[in-house]
Amino acid sequence: GYPGLAITLPNDIDGDFHGAFETGDYNMRVAGLIDIAQEKNHQFIRNPVTPGHPDNIPAGTVPAFGRLANVPTPANRRFYPDRDVAPARLLFDPTTGEQNIPVWDFSPNSGVTGDPVKENALGYLMRNTQWLIQEIGVDGFRIDAQKHMPPWVMNYLDRAVYRANPRKRLDGSTSHVFSFGEVFDGNRALLQSYIRKDINDNDPGRIGGNRDVLDFPLYFAMRDNLTANGLQNDWRNIVNASQDVQDDGLANNGSQGVAFAQNHDAGNGQPHLGNVAHAYMLMRPGNALVYFNAKEFGQNRSFPTDGRGDALGGLYGDRITTLVNIRNTHGRGNYLDRTPAADRKEMLIFEREKSALVVLSNRGDGGFDSRTITTAFPAGTPLIELTGNAADPVVDPFNDFPELLVVNANGTVNLRVPRNKAPGASGATHNRGYFIYGLATPQGTLSFSNVSQIIPGETPTTLTNGTARLSSMPVISSDQFNVTLTTNAVTLLGVHRDRPADGDRALLRVNGGIDLNGNGVVDHVNPNSTSYGFEEFVTTNSPGYHNADGNGLYVQTIDATTLPEGMNFVTVRAYRQRSDGGPAVFRDFRRTIYVDRLNPVASIASFAPWDPAHPQNRDLVVRSDDKTADKVHVFLNLPTAVSDATILSWVSQGNRAGDYDRDLFKYGFFNVQSGNNVATVVTYEVTGRYNIQRFPGIFVPNGRGLGLGDVNGDGTYTTSDVANVSGAFEQVLYSQNTQFNPAADLNADGRVDNLDLFALPALYASVNAPQAVRAETRAMVVRRGNINQTGGSDAADIDFLFGRIGAGGNIWYEDLNVDGAVTTADVDTLVRTIFLTEYGDVTLDRAVDLADFSILAAHFNLPSGWAGGNFNGDGLVDLADFAVLASNFNFVSTAEFHLPPGALVNRGVVPEPALGAIVAVAALAWRSRSLWRPAA
Numbered sequence: 032g033y034p035g036l037a038i039t040l041p042n043d044i045d046g047d048f049h050g051a052f053e054t055g056d057y058n059m060r061v062a063g064l065i066d067i068a069q070e071k072n073h074q075f076i077r078n079p080v081t082p083g084h085p086d087n088i089p090a091g092t093v094p095a096f097g098r099l100a101n102v103p104t105p106a107n108r109r110f111y112p113d114r115d116v117a118p119a120r121l122l123f124d125p126t127t128g129e130q131n132i133p134v135w136d137f138s139p140n141s142g143v144t145g146d147p148v149k150e151n152a153l154g155y156l157m158r159n160t161q162w163l164i165q166e167i168g169v170d171g172f173r174i175d176a177q178k179h180m181p182p183w184v185m186n187y188l189d190r191a192v193y194r195a196n197p198r199k200r201l202d203g204s205t206s207h208v209f210s211f212g213e214v215f216d217g218n219r220a221l222l223q224s225y226i227r228k229d230i231n232d233n234d235p236g237r238i239g240g241n242r243d244v245l246d247f248p249l250y251f252a253m254r255d256n257l258t259a260n261g262l263q264n265d266w267r268n269i270v271n272a273s274q275d276v277q278d279d280g281l282a283n284n285g286s287q288g289v290a291f292a293q294n295h296d297a298g299n300g301q302p303h304l305g306n307v308a309h310a311y312m313l314m315r316p317g318n319a320l321v322y323f324n325a326k327e328f329g330q331n332r333s334f335p336t337d338g339r340g341d342a343l344g345g346l347y348g349d350r351i352t353t354l355v356n357i358r359n360t361h362g363r364g365n366y367l368d369r370t371p372a373a374d375r376k377e378m379l380i381f382e383r384e385k386s387a388l389v390v391l392s393n394r395g396d397g398g399f400d401s402r403t404i405t406t407a408f409p410a411g412t413p414l415i416e417l418t419g420n421a422a423d424p425v426v427d428p429f430n431d432f433p434e435l436l437v438v439n440a441n442g443t444v445n446l447r448v449p450r451n452k453a454p455g456a457s458g459a460t461h462n463r464g465y466f467i468y469g470l471a472t473p474q475g476t477l478s479f480s481n482v483s484q485i486i487p488g489e490t491p492t493t494l495t496n497g498t499a500r501l502s503s504m505p506v507i508s509s510d511q512f513n514v515t516l517t518t519n520a521v522t523l524l525g526v527h528r529d530r531p532a533d534g535d536r537a538l539l540r541v542n543g544g545i546d547l548n549g550n551g552v553v554d555h556v557n558p559n560s561t562s563y564g565f566e567e568f569v570t571t572n573s574p575g576y577h578n579a580d581g582n583g584l585y586v587q588t589i590d591a592t593t594l595p596e597g598m599n600f601v602t603v604r605a606y607r608q609r610s611d612g613g614p615a616v617f618r619d620f621r622r623t624i625y626v627d628r629l630n631p632v633a634s635i636a637s638f639a640p641w642d643p644a645h646p647q648n649r650d651l652v653v654r655s656d657d658k659t660a661d662k663v664h665v666f667l668n669l670p671t672a673v674s675d676a677t678i679l680s681w682v683s684q685g686n687r688a689g690d691y692d693r694d695l696f697k698y699g700f701f702n703v704q705s706g707n708n709v710a711t712v713v714t715y716e717v718t719g720r721y722n723i724q725r726f727p728g729i730f731v732p733n734g735r736g737l738g739l740g741d742v743n744g745d746g747t748y749t750t751s752d753v754a755n756v757s758g759a760f761e762q763v764l765y766s767q768n769t770q771f772n773p774a775a776d777l778n779a780d781g782r783v784d785n786l787d788l789f790a791l792p793a794l795y796a797s798v799n800a801p802q803a804v805r806a807e808t809r810a811m812v813v814r815r816g817n818i819n820q821t822g823g824s825d826a827a828d829i830d831f832l833f834g835r836i837g838a839g840g841n842i843w844y845e846d847l848n849v850d851g852a853v854t855t856a857d858v859d860t861l862v863r864t865i866f867l868t869e870y871g872d873v874t875l876d877r878a879v880d881l882a883d884f885s886i887l888a889a890h891f892n893l894p895s896g897w898a899g900g901n902f903n904g905d906g907l908v909d910l911a912d913f914a915v916l917a918s919n920f921n922f923v924s925t926a927e928f929h930l931p932p933g934a935l936v937n938r939g940v941v942p943e944p945a946l947g948a949i950v951a952v953a954a955l956a957w958r959s960r961s962l963w964r965p966a967a
Contacts (some may be wrong), residue, residue: 074149078110079103086149099643110162111145112137120194124238126186132238136197137165153184157191164195164208177212177244182224185212189227189240201544201556201564204232210242211289211318215299217248219277226278226287243318246288249273250299253292253311257304261395261451264304266379270368275317283366283381285316293322295335303462304451306350307391309339310418310465311379313358314389316366321351325497345491345501350418350463356619357417361387361469363561363614369404378448380404385613388414388436390448392464397452399431403443409611412438413527414468420449425461428453435524436468444468472618473534473575473605475518475583479624483508486625486717504598506625506718513570513588514539516603516620520581533575535608537585538565541599547589561615565604576608594626597659597716630722631714632656633663636695638708638729647734648701653712655694661717663688663696667703669711670771671782675723682713705731705738706773709781727781731773740794742774748800750807753791761811764788767843784849788815789864792928809927816865818844824865826875830896832858833904858904867924870902871916877924879916887916 075088082103091100112135119136123129138144150158163169172192177185192208200206207230214225227240252272256264274288275281292308293301302308312319323342324335340347364384371380378400379391384407392400408414414436416422421432426449436444451464482505491499521532544553544564555562568585575583585603603620636652653663664682688696710726736744742752742760752774755761763770763783770783777787777794792812795805816824819831835845838853845853847860862868871879873886887900890908895901900908902915 074151074154076147076149077101077155078107078147080105080107080145080147084147094642094644098641102643106142107147108145109142109166110158111147112141113144114146114148115144121236122190122193122238123236124186124190126183126189126238132190134195136195137162141166153187157187160188160191161195164192165197168198169208170196170198170206171209171211174210174212174242176215177225178214178216185225185227185240185242189242190238192241193230193238194235200558201553202558204558205235207241212242212244214244215247217251219248219274222247222274223277226274228287243287243289244274245294246274246290249275249288249290249312250292250294253302253308254300257302257308257393259303259395261377261393264393264395265376266370266391266393267375269311270375270379273315273317283315283317285318288317290315290317290319291322293338295322295324295338297333297336304393304395304464305339306462307393307451307465309351310354310389310467311391313354314362314381314383314387314467316362316383319358321355323497330494340496343497345499346493346496353418354467357387357467357469360472360617360619361417361467363616367407369406371402371404374400374402378402380448382406385611386616387417387467387469388444388446390446390466390468392448392450394450394464395452395460396450397454397458398450399454400448400450401445402448403445405443406438408438408442408444410438410440410442412611413471413523413529414438414444415471415523417467417469418463418465420463420466423463425453425459426463428455428457432466435527437527470607470613470616471521471523471529471532472607472616473518473532473537473583474521474618475516475605475620477601477603477620477622478515478517479505479507479512479622480515481507481509481512483627484718502623504623504625504717506627507591508627510591510628511588512591513586514601514603516583516585516605518575518583518585518605520575530576530581531608531610533578533581533608534583534605535574535576537568537572537574537583537603537605538562539568539585539587540565540602540604541589541594545593547587547593549590561604561617565602591626591628596626596629596631596657599624599626625718627659627716627718627720629657630720631659631716632722633660633712633714633724635710635712635726635729638710638731641699647703647731648699649703649731649734650697650699651688651710652691653688653696653698653710653714655696655714658694659716660694660696660714662715663698664713664715665696665698666711666713667700668709668771668773669725670766670768671725672767672769673711678711678713678723679721703731703734704744704773705734705736705741707739707776707779707781708773709771709776725781727776728779730779736774737798739774739777740791740798740800742772744774748795748798748804750803753804753807753811755811760788760791761814764815785815785847785860786849788812789860789928796927805927812865812928815847816861818847818861820844826873826897829858829861830898830901830904832861836904855904864928867926867928869919869922869924871919871922873898873900879919879922883916884920887912 076084076086077088079087079101080103087103088101090102114135118133120134122132122134124132188210194205196206196208198206212225214222216222222244225244227242230239230241231237249272252269256266256268258264271282273282275283275286278287290312292305292312309321321342322338324338339351341349341351344352362383364386367382367384369380369382370378377392377394380389382388388406416434420426421434431454432447432449436446438444449464449466451460451462453459453461484506486504486506488501488503489499491501516537518534521529523529538555539547541547546553547566548569553564554567555565557563568587570588571584571586573584575581601622601624604617605620606615606617634654634656636654638649638651640646640648641650642648651665653665664686665688666681666686686698688698691697707727708729708731710729712724712726713721715721732738736746737748740748740752743758751759753760760775763772763775768782772783775783775787777790789812792805792808795808813824816828818828832845835853836855838845842853845857847857850856862870866875868875868877869879871883873883887908890899893899893908894906895908900912902912
């Protein structure tokens with residue numbers, strides 16, 4: 032597709048502006064497309080999962096943008112559905128005659144269960160299209176350069192998207208994916224071959240299409256007849272030019288064709304009277320789009336050409352947004368051409384039956400033309416000019432144009448048609464030769480209660496036009512708030528009382544439709560109604576039309592806990608009272624509110640190398656789970672003792688992640704150490720609310736150093752990794768979590784503590800570390816037993832620990848099993864894990880024998896500690912101690928290590944590029960358990 036934004040206005044009856052379709056490109060961009068699609072020898076697994084699989088597409092050999100293409104990775108499973116379950120659908124394709132075509136849908140667990148399959152290029156595109164719909168949330172596609180594809184290819188697009196959208200309408204029906212193509216040609220017969228609209232919801236097993244084409248015949252007609260040369264311009268060449276005429280002979284009933292007045296190709300030319308062109312096409316029935324260049328590839332480019340800078344409002348004004356709003360509120364009713372026969376070259380006047388009267392001129396000179404026009408409006412109906420042109424002194428310096436028309440007794444109106452240059456001496460060319468007169472709609476004010484703050488709007492610049500937030504946002508931080516619409520009696524221009532405009536009802540919608548009034552359902556779910564997705568006001572519902580003073584009040588109390596965190600889009604639709612049988616006409620009161628009850632939540636998406644040749648250099652990608660993140664700062668391997676206040680002070684200095692996607696943020700780190708890394712993520716919302724999260728166990732297998740145990744990261748296991756020297760394990764351990772090292776965090780809990788210490792001997796044994804390293808590690812474990820911090824580790828430490836059971840305060844030395852309390856479990860850890868012995872071993876020589884019995888006997892019934900045979904810490908050697916010794920008599924320890932509960936060698940794995948599960952490697956723990964015998 033082209034690098035711009037197509038603002039697409041779907042042709043549904045409610046006339047809502049549903050936003051931009053995601054742009055897509057179904058163009059194969061491959062010469063010999065048909066050969067590739069038909070050639071069976073070109074079938075591959077195109078997102079390879081298993082290395083070495085014979086059906087894999089060949090991997091790349093030269094990195095592009097820091098990565099090799101087609102490298103097999105388990106994360107590619109997410110691009111495939113799970114085929115081990117029954118197909119979601121069996122379909123019949125009438126274009127090929129194929130029966131029972133199985134279709135598997137993507138599911139939330141596809142990243143684990145997806146099954147790779149061989150496919151050709153066309154099959155790959157079909158799968159990717161389905162993935163975009165079901166996983167990314169795409170609702171439609173713009174198909175670039177469709178003219179260069181044979182129509183049969185598009186039948187496979189239809190197959191790929193048919194009933195693929197998992198986002199059902201509120202009535203439970205399928206919302207069919209809509210696509211439209213760029214077929215650069217004015218031949219309506221050719222364009223018709225690319226249109227397919229034959230989905231039958233009563234026959235869901237039959238594949239149909241829901242695709243259209245850009246209306247190039249209409250575009251060419253507007254380009255060539257809304258020029259700077261008013262003499263050559265002719266509305267008669269425009270009014271019946273649309274592709275819309277090709278299917279049923281009616282050029283303006285909106286049955287097909289996507290109208291546009293401007294696009295990205297500079298060579299095509301644009302209508303000189305662009306404002307007039309947009310007013311015409313936006314007020315016609317049918318789909319239409321406005322081209323806006325998002326400038327994603329920079330400023331001042333010849334391609335893509337500039338679009339309408341005012342397409343979203345902002346720096347360049349609101350002419351287009353005004354037209355879009357009028358289309359939404361008044362763009363219903365049959366298209367009725369009201370142009371006098373003698374004037375069809377220079378002016379066009381058409382009515383959207385009983386809704387609006389559209390007045391257009393293609394003349395480039397000054398002045399105006401007065402006409403009396405027949406309408407379908409009842410006599411006495413007031414029509415107000417909606418675009419603002421009639422009140423604009425640039426267009427109307429002499430007050431020639433009426434802002435208000437009142438329908439005459441015979442159903443006619445007297446109006447003046449503005450030309451595209453101002454009358455009088457100034458002669459300013461304004462290119463606004465159009466008026467839209469329509470029924471007045473309710474006037475009033477939308478407000479919210481329980482607003483905790485207001486986020487101000489922004490002032491757009493040339494660089495931020497289209498991205499700057501124009502309106503302020505109320506913030507709701509409470510669990511409940513009120514939405515209130517207050518309407519007032521309508522007197523047009525201060526002279527004409529218009530009671531129907533007071534309004535006879537108002538409805539409320541948040542986002543796409545949520546139960547807001549607590550009755551358990553969304554009240555209006557008919558997709559063909561202007562009330563689709565809306566709720567009735569039940570707290571207060573007092574329409575102005577039914578009140579003597581004409582003022583109305585609508586209030587709804589909303590449970591904010593039912594709304595998603597972040598931006599929510601509130602629309603209150605107030606309807607004009609209609610008693611003349613005309614279609615719904617309304618005014619929308621819209622506001623974006625920000626629900627901010629909870630802290631923003633993030634997660635780690637990946638921690639992958641940006642260059643496979645240097646895997647120690649990695650990008651940390653953070654996902655904003657609730658999509659509320661405004662900015663994200665990331666830090667690597669901060670110790671747990673670092674306070675939130677300190678982290679926030681560092682935030683002001685940098686480490687801000689860049690925007691990577693709608694909900695993804697990326698920050699690069701160099702020379703990342705192998706092991707269980709810890710990411711600290713500070714997520715901010717636009718409200719200023721923040722959340723600090725710590726993600727331990729992000730395992731890096733091939734960064735700097737050997738990984739777990741190679742604490743100094745030098746690629747070897749030496750005593751420098753262990754002994755109490757700068758940066759060694761023992762120094763990190765005794766820092767009491769004011770230091771952190773990913774190669775020392777063996778159990779991946781984000782801390783370096785006793786559990787890692789006790790697992791270290793087993794780790795070094797498993798990797799055949801040098802004996803000197805293993806001996807120093809064993810000595811380090813024994814040193815940890817010096818609980819009383821005097822002398823060495825001996826029986827006095829056991830007695831001291833018994834005496835500290837239940838202690839509070841700083842218990843780091845006593846809390847050996849790191850459970851936050853001093854209990855007998857810590858004594859067990861001291862005896863069994865540090866001393867590698869058992870209760871009854873008075874001499875701590877790792878055996879319970881006659882020597883221990885003799886000492887106990889000598890102290891029997893005497894006060895003593897462990898060295899005298901007191902094993903339960905009660906200060907007296909008695910029968911209880913004798914029983915302990917007897918139960919363990921003849922115990923001899925041969926263990927090199929013993930892992931207590933919680934001291935497993937854990938590896939927190941973040942596969943590349945997707946986040947995976949935590950994998951616990953517990954084999955060493957089981958091995959160690961076999962080397963000691965617990966007390967009876």
